[in-house]
Amino acid sequence: MKILLVHQNFPGQYLHLARFLGAHGGHRVVFITQRSEGALPGVEKILYHPRRSISPQQHHYLRESEAAVLNAQEVARVAIDLRRAGFIPDVILGHNGWGEIWYLKDVFPTAPVIGYFEFFYRLHGADVGFDPADPITADTAPRIRTKNLGNLLGLDTADLGQTPTQWQKSLYPRRYHPKLHVNYEGIDTALVKPDPAAWLSLGSGSVEITAGAEVVTYVARNLEPYRGFPTFMRSLPAILAARPKARVLIVGGDEVSYGSPPAGPLNFRQQLLKELEGSLDLTRVHFLGKLPYPAFLKVLQVSRVHVYLTYPFVLSCSMLEAMSAGCLVVGSRTQPVEELVQDGANGVLVDFFSPDEVADRVIEALEDGRAHDSIRKAARATIVTQYDLDTKCLPAQMHLLETARLSA
Numbered sequence: 001m002k003i004l005l006v007h008q009n010f011p012g013q014y015l016h017l018a019r020f021l022g023a024h025g026g027h028r029v030v031f032i033t034q035r036s037e038g039a040l041p042g043v044e045k046i047l048y049h050p051r052r053s054i055s056p057q058q059h060h061y062l063r064e065s066e067a068a069v070l071n072a073q074e075v076a077r078v079a080i081d082l083r084r085a086g087f088i089p090d091v092i093l094g095h096n097g098w099g100e101i102w103y104l105k106d107v108f109p110t111a112p113v114i115g116y117f118e119f120f121y122r123l124h125g126a127d128v129g130f131d132p133a134d135p136i137t138a139d140t141a142p143r144i145r146t147k148n149l150g151n152l153l154g155l156d157t158a159d160l161g162q163t164p165t166q167w168q169k170s171l172y173p174r175r176y177h178p179k180l181h182v183n184y185e186g187i188d189t190a191l192v193k194p195d196p197a198a199w200l201s202l203g204s205g206s207v208e209i210t211a212g213a214e215v216v217t218y219v220a221r222n223l224e225p226y227r228g229f230p231t232f233m234r235s236l237p238a239i240l241a242a243r244p245k246a247r248v249l250i251v252g253g254d255e256v257s258y259g260s261p262p263a264g265p266l267n268f269r270q271q272l273l274k275e276l277e278g279s280l281d282l283t284r285v286h287f288l289g290k291l292p293y294p295a296f297l298k299v300l301q302v303s304r305v306h307v308y309l310t311y312p313f314v315l316s317c318s319m320l321e322a323m324s325a326g327c328l329v330v331g332s333r334t335q336p337v338e339e340l341v342q343d344g345a346n347g348v349l350v351d352f353f354s355p356d357e358v359a360d361r362v363i364e365a366l367e368d369g370r371a372h373d374s375i376r377k378a379a380r381a382t383i384v385t386q387y388d389l390d391t392k393c394l395p396a397q398m399h400l401l402e403t404a405r406l407s408a
Contacts, residue, residue, distance in 0.1 A: 001026065001027050001028075001090045001091070001405065002027075002028045002030075002087060002088065002089045002090050003021055003027055003028070003029050003030070003089060003090065003091050003092075003093070003401075004030050004031075004032070004079075004082075004087075004089035004091070004092045004093070004094075004104075004108075004111070005017075005018055005029065005030070005031040005032070005043075005092075005093050005094065006031070006032045006033070006075060006092070006093070006094030006095070006100045006101055006104070007031070007033055007094060007095045007100070007116075008033055008034040008035065008071065008095075008098050008100060009033070009034070009035050010031060010033035010034075010035040010037075010038055010045065011031065011033075011038065011040060011043075012095060013095065013116055013164075013185045014031075014093065014185075015040075015185070016185055016186050016188075016389055016393070016394060016397075017093075017185070017394065017397050017398075017401075018031060018040050018043050019040050019041075019043075020394060020398075021042070021043075022040050022041050022042025022043040023041060023042055024042075027042075028044075028087075029042060029043045029044065030043075030044045030046060030082065030087065030089070031043050031044065031045050031046070032046050032048060032075055032078050032079075032100070033045060033046075033047065033048075034047065034048060034049055035047075046078055046082075048071075048074045048075055048077075048078050049074065050067070050070035050071055050073075050074050051070065051073075051074065052070065054066045054067050054070070060143075061142065061143050061146040061147070062146065064147065064150070065099075065146075065149050065150060067098070067099070068098055068099025068100075068102070068150050069099060069102075070099075071098050071099045071100050072099040072100060072101075072102040072103045073103070075100045075101075075103070075104065076103040076104065076106065076107055079103075079104055079107040079108065080107055083107060083108065088108060088110075088111065089108060089111045090111065090405050090408075091111065091112055091114065091401050091404050091405050091408075092104055092108065092111050092112070092113045092114070093113075093114045093115075093116070093162075093401070094113070094114075094115060094116065095115075095116040095118070096115045096116060096117055096118075096150065096151065096154035096155075096158070097116075097118055097119075097150070099150055099153075099154075101113055101115055101154060101157055101158065102150075102153055102154060102157055104157070105157055110408060111408065112159040112160065112404035112405065112407060112408045113157060113158045113159050113160075113404075114158065114159070114160045114161065114162060114400060114401065114404050115154050115155070115157065115158030115160075115161045115162070116161075116162050116163075117151065117154065117155070117158075117161045117162070117163045117168075117172065117180060118163065118164070118168065118314055119168060119171065119313065119314050120148060120151050120168075120171040120172045120173070121144045121147045121148050121151075121171075122144070122171055123136070123140065123141050123144050123145075125171075125312070126171060126311075126312045126313065127226070127258075127259075127311040127312055127313045128140060128144060130311050130312055130334075131225065131311070134259075134260075151172075155172075155176050155179070158179065159179070159404055159407070159408075160179050160181065160400060160403070160404050161176070161179050161180040161181065162180075162181055162183045162397075162400060163180050163181070163182055163183075164182070164183070164184045164185065164314075164315065165182065165184070165315055165336060165339050166182050166339060167312075167315075167335045167336055167339050168314065168315070168336075169182050181396075181400055183393065183396045183397055183400060184320075184387050184393050185317075185389075185393060185397070186387060186388065186389030186390075186392065186393030186394055186397075187317075187320050187321060187324050187383050187387050187388060187389055187393075188389045188390075189324050189380075189383055189384050189387075189388045189389070190390075191297070192297060192300070192321050192324040192325050193324065193325060193326070193380070194301065194325060194326030194376075194380065195211060195301040195325075196211050196212070197211065198210070198211040198298055198301035198302050199211065199298070199302065200295065200298045200299065200302060202286055202288075207247075207286075209247060209249075209302050210302060211301055211302045212304075212369060213245075213247070213302065213304070214243055214245050214246040214247065214304055214366045214369075215246070215247055215248075215249060215302050215303050215304050215305075216239065216246060216247070216248045216249070216303070216304070216305050216306075216307065216362055216366070217248075217249045217250075217251070217299055217300065217302075217303040217305070217306045217307070217322075217327070218232050218248070218249070218250045218251070218252075218306070218307045218308075219250075219251040219252060219296070219299070219300075219306070219308075219316075219318040219322070220251070220252040220316065220318070221252060221253065221257050221290075221316075222252055222253045222254065222255045222256060222257045223250070223252045223253070223254060223267075223268050223269045224256055224257065224258065224259065224268050225259060225268065225311075226257070226258040226259050226310065226311045226313060227252075227258075227309060227310055227311075227316070228307075228308075228309020228310060228311075228332060228352055229252075229268055229269075229272065229309075230268070230272060231309055231352060231353060231354070231355050231358060232307050232309060232355075232358065233272040233273075233275075233276060234272075234275075234276070234355035235307075235355040235356070235358040235359040235362065236248060236276070236280055236285065236359075237276060237279040237280060238355070238356070238359035238363070239359050239362050239363055239366075240280065240281050240284060240285075242359075242363045242366075243363060243366045243367075246284065246366055247284045247285075247286065248284060248285045248286065249286050249288060249299050249302075249303070250285070250286065250287050250288060251288050251289070251290070251291055251296060251299055252289070252290065253289060253290045254267040254268070254269055254270075255267075258311075258313065269287065297321075297325070300321060300322050300325035300327055301325055301326075303322070303325070303327045304328065304365060304366060304369060305327070305328045305330055305361075305362050305365035305366065306322040306327035306328065306329050306330070307329075307330045307331075307358060307362065308322065308329055308330070308331045308332070308337065309331070309332040309350075309352055309358075310332055310334055310336055310337065310352075311334065311352075312334045312335045312336060313336065314336070315336040315337070315339070315340075319331065319337065319340070320340070320383055320387055322379075323340070323341075323346070323347070323379035323380060323382060323383050324379075324380055324383040324384070324387075325380075326376045326377070326379065326380050327376065327379065328347070328348065328365050328372045328375055328376050328379070329341060329346075329347040329348070329379060330347070330348045330349075330350055330358060330361045330362055330365070331347055331348070331349055331350070332349070332350060332351075332352040333349040333350060333351060333352065334352055337349065340382060341379075344375070345375065345378055346375060346378035346379040346381070346382050347375060347379055348361050348365075348372075348375070
């Protein structure tokens, strides 16, 4: 089978699927992307870059749309070159978020397109207006409505759609639900698992941390309000005061993935450290930055309690990985988390905006390392039975791919 994959950040959500397809004979897999780093056996990468930046005078509602059109144009040019070289895909899979799939039907009209649809923006019931510090204004509704131009164009383009959770699917207009299939990309539970012998060293080996110690972990791509970083940081003075042996491991960068950048010259990490100056024992709070995957996995395996907070927004893979690694997850009582976590059964739920409640639940978990063992086991069982890569998610993705191919 000839398969075309498109994602600007190679391999993105297609890591497992592309690796599987590339490793099995009989497929030719071509991946169009902007990212030069990384490679997968059996997968041919073709790089593209938009030919210009967005226009400086572009209306601010339309900046993302113009950037996506520029991406879509360049991907279409690459596709035309592939067609001229004799490559006609049997199936096309691509993430819709950056416009890359929009014009592929015009190049390959007979090839079915499976779009990856991650988030449909809503004025109510999701991230917009969730934080009282960022209230809805008269400008919000038209801006959000316009922001969905790319979603609607992608939904019209795609023959089938993939979305990772039921809640994320529920945000899309009901008329599109029949083409949207809930299919998570999968967790390699044979790799991401508890390890009672896990350990890691910090500070050039001056600090060694082992599984079973009083370790609190927090992970986000970037340390920002959408992932509850301010609430987490504000919970730390109480946690560190109550548990003098506790250490806190924080994974994430200082950029902004979602929402608005911080006001002023300081990033969110620096802002919170300034706010909490004098109330934190910084010898026990370790900012690890962005880690390679093996080191990230060790962080989860030494964790006694993992804090995951999020706006009603895209669910982070790191929460599922934490559950698979046997962490006790203290998660926000928000829709994406509640789809997986039942309070007191396979995790603990807290108010997203309450540092005091986060601190109380973390302190309880640190006081008795064995008291929550049944919850940790149930967390891992949730991922193994519902989100395992080899037995659940990859077969479902292959079934969707085959369904698209046969329906063409």
